[in-house]
Amino acid sequence: MREVSMFGGRSFMVREKMVVSALKDGDLLVRVPADRHDDLVGHRGASQAEMGAGRTMGAGWIQVASASIDEDDDLRFWITAALGHNRSVTAG
Numbered sequence: 001m002r003e004v005s006m007f008g009g010r011s012f013m014v015r016e017k018m019v020v021s022a023l024k025d026g027d028l029l030v031r032v033p034a035d036r037h038d039d040l041v042g043h044r045g046a047s048q049a050e051m052g053a054g055r056t057m058g059a060g061w062i063q064v065a066s067a068s069i070d071e072d073d074d075l076r077f078w079i080t081a082a083l084g085h086n087r088s089v090t091a092g
Helices: 034-040 072-090
Strands: 002-006 009-014 017-023 028-031 046-048 061-064
Touching (some): 009 072, 028 072
Antiparallel strands (some): 002 009, 009 017, 017 028, 046 061
């Protein structure tokens, strides 16, 4: 694991792939499986991630509002989803 500056925040990389990024405003950018995107974006505080106003990122990129991850269990949920995706794309 390593920490790098990326997406205007501090990103956490595992096996050279981004897992999550803590953004300057306190929100969390999360990398998840594209096939789970629609289900996960329905969670409280989750939305389609944007790279600047009106420029949506693809499926599998979700932004989670800081107020929605203020409890350990809520933050753990998103980190677990992101680590699951990371394992699937770095296996082998």
